[in-house]
Structure formats: C-alpha cells, structure tokens
Amino acid sequence: MTNHAQTESSGVLDGIVVADFSRVLAGPYATMMLADMGATVIKVESPGGDDTRAWQPPVRHEQSTYFLSVNRNKQAIALDLKDDDDLATAHKLLAKADVFVENFKPGGLTKFNMDPNTVAQRYPHLVHASITGFGTTGGAHLPGYDLLAQAASGLMDITGDPAADGQKAGVAIFDVVTGLHATVGILGALQERARSGKGQHVAVNLMSSALSGLVNQTSAYVAGGVVPTRMGNDHPSLAPYGPFAASDQPLIIAVGNDNQFRRLVDALGASELADDARYATNPVRNQHRDQLRAELEQRLQRKTASNWVEELRELGIPCSEVFSIAQGVEFADQIGLTPVQPAGEERIPTIKHPVDYSRSPVAYDKAPPKLDQDRQSILDWLNSES
Structure with a gap:
C-alpha cells in the first residue's frame, strides 16, 4: 500500500505504514504528523467513529472542523474489535504495519491480544506507541482529558488573573504537546529499529508531557524550590x-x-x-x-x-x-508562511504542517476521510501477498 503523499520527492517517511487506533486529539495529531511526512496511515475507528466527528459546532459542510484539524492524509476503516472477523483484520494490519498507535485505557486492549506484552511477542518488528492520560501505574484509572492534565499539572494555577481563579489555556495544549512527544518517540524508535531490526514499546502520557511542557515553571520548583504563582500576562523572569x-x-x-x-x-x-x-x-x-x-x-x-x-x-x-x-x-499569510493548505480533491482548508523539508516536501493529497471510506482498498491490501 502506498502513502497519499507521493510527489516527485517522496516524503521522509515514505514506505512506513502506521496502524492508527487512536482517537480524539493527541494520537490523531501525532499520526497526522507522520502522514504528512509520507507515512501511510490507516485510521481505524469503531463503527460509531472517532468521537470528534460529533464535536460540533463549528462545521464545514456538516463535518466537524475539530475532526478535520487532525486527520488529513489518512485512510479510514471501521472495525468492531468485539467482532471476530474485524479483530482478525486488526491483527492482519498489525502484522503488516511498522507502527501501531493507540490511546486505549491501560489494560483496555488485553482482551483483544493487542496489549504491549502480547504485541511485543507476536509482532516484534512493530513500534507500538501507547498514549495515556496519567500513565499505567497509580494513575492508570484516571481518564485522559487534557483539561484534567491542565488542572493537575499546575498550568491552570499559573494561568490567568492573580485575583481570579486559575484559567485553562484556550486550546487543548497538552494533547498537542503529548502528540508531538509521541511523534518524536516513534521516530526515535524507528531509527533504533533500523539498526537492530526490532521494534519496541513507546509510552507517553499527558501528565508527564504537561510537566515537561511547563519547562521553566516546573524547573523553578524542582531546581529552585520556588512555587510559581499566577501573574496574569507578566513573565516571572523578564521585564518588560x-x-x-x-x-x-x-x-x-x-x-x-x-x-x-x-x-x-x-x-x-x-x-x-x-x-x-x-x-x-x-x-x-x-x-x-x-x-x-x-x-x-x-x-x-x-x-x-x-x-x-x-x-x-x-x-x-x-x-x-x-x-x-x-x-x-x-x-x-502576509509574511509568506502560507498557513492554509487545501487537502485532497475536496480541497478542504487545513493548517500547514509546521516543518519544511528542502528535498522531501509535505503533500496534502488526501482530505480527512469519511468514516470507513477506504475499507475495500485496505482489505485488498491486507489480503494481498505483498
């Protein structure tokens, strides 16, 4: 199966196949980054679809703009893992893929033999990236919502007017940061696999990404013993x-x-x-x-x-x-960054991939897919001998 970013210079990840079982934001953002870079990303959804398909308004032609923001350049198939045939299809996909990305609750894939231990045994070539909210130990039972990570990490406590309650960021910032961390982890594991021939499990979580993403603020506490406080729009270390x-x-x-x-x-x-x-x-x-x-x-x-x-x-x-x-x-746009890139024949407006490559340009060949849109072509590929 070829990727949907074929140009005269193929993307830097051309030939890499990603089985994307993730939903909502952190995982889909990571896999869109990989798809933009030329990987073939197969988005696997439940028959009901990714939750963000229903996160409306706003919409474009009755499609959630939230979903559109993180799902371009992907192929889509709907699988019910509780169905034996669909579960068999999921395992065929893992057998052929290079990367497996999922954000199920810890332990949620065990009953499908898709947990990290089983995947490592059955598909030793596979880079398996798991995204959770608060890790797999003491926080395994906590739901992985960005707002909870903003609250628990301290971001809300340092954001907003000092005279008011803490304020969340205007975007699910730690979902995005976690998605980027997942992308970096996957790329590192692929590089190591090129040397050893073996895949490995890559684990990221919102809470660890949040604490890392708070950079100087968390460092103020762990290295300086200072608990940062809410300062409105002021900076703790710079003036003006x-x-x-x-x-x-x-x-x-x-x-x-x-x-x-x-x-x-x-x-x-x-x-x-x-x-x-x-x-x-x-x-x-x-x-x-x-x-x-x-x-x-x-x-x-x-x-x-x-x-x-x-x-x-x-x-x-x-x-x-x-x-x-x-x-x-x-x-x-005025300063020449061309921020809006139309995706696919439908020319869905999307925000440009943030990295420019001198020899392997990013392509925007496929619009965010409809639910189960590419089912037959995916099944044909899985059932082929190649």
Missing part, C-alpha cells in the same frame, strides 16, 4: 514582557535582554530609563516592574499599537499587536 497599553489597544513587548531594553526606551524618548538604577538590568527591572510599566505606558499612549509595531520592529525590538485567530492566520 507582556501587554502594555498604547493609545487604542494593548501592545505586546517582549524584551529579552538589556540591549533590547535600551533600544526600546530610546525609541520612546526615555533614554534615561536605561541608566536608572531601578531598570538598568533585567533582575532589577523585575523588582520594579510596576513602576516600569507606568513609565512605559505613559509614553506608549502617545501612539496606536500598530504605529508602535511599525516603528519598533524597524529597530529590532520584539513586539506585536494582539490578534484574533482570523487575524493571526491572515498575518502568517
């Missing part, structure tokens, strides 16, 4: 870094070093602030961030945010207006 009031709307300024700060205050006509003992270095700016904010906003309110962005960017000062999602997509 966040939104500042211009004459019409907030302006994002992200100063990462003292040279940038000096250029900023020069542009604002306040060069003396760079030599002020309260602001001369980043550590002291953090100690006096409220006074500094007042000094900066007094001057920023002389112009609009867009005026300042145009002026400050010319000076190499990191800044931005605060955009809506629509404006963000439009901005990416």
